Amino acid sequence: MARIIDPGRLSVRLVLERPVDVPDGQGGVTRSFSALASLWARIEPVVAKADEAAGAVPVTVTHRIWLRWRDDLVGGMRLRKGARLFAIRAFRDPDEAGRYVLCDCEEIKS
Template identity: 25%
Template sequence: MGLKRGQIGELNRRITLRKRQDVPVGAFGMSASYSGEVPLWAKVEIMASGKPQDGQQLDDVATHRFWVRYRTDVTVDHEIVYQGKTHRVMRVTDWEDRRRFTIVEAKELHG
């Protein structure tokens, strides 16, 4: 089943895109540092299943799909903050290779 065609008017949820970088602290610790926070309008979809598909590890299951206006700067080094919850970017796709929408699949982080 393919994705439905996105419409600009559907980008009606506010998200924040930020780049995460882990910085060493002390001998064995790490601390997260964030840069380039960008507020964006997005269409937010909860993925149909939180269960892994054949051959997927539990850590590899995306929980949310975010549609944003076309961007080339989103990578797996980014996180999305939506409704106070942080989501780790897992996959980034140019929808139908049209340079109209970027689809970001992400996993909600707990704790």
């Protein structure tokens, strides 16, 4: 059974952004992001994973982010909290009741 949270615990203000692809004139596209909505959420850090690459140790931080139910989420969207960016990797309705969306996110560098 999925863990459900009290709606009062959605205490972080985030901006939901959608990708916008603009042709670059050479057959490719330039991707930018456009704000879609401002919403309340709960952010739960899950794990930090370090991978060694070329002598550096980049760290990937993953989070679970709870939102009120939305039916307009699609792949490629991200969430923003100030300068912090969270790429939405997967999302689901944790109890199939249409109350919340639970997003599995990866914090990315801007």
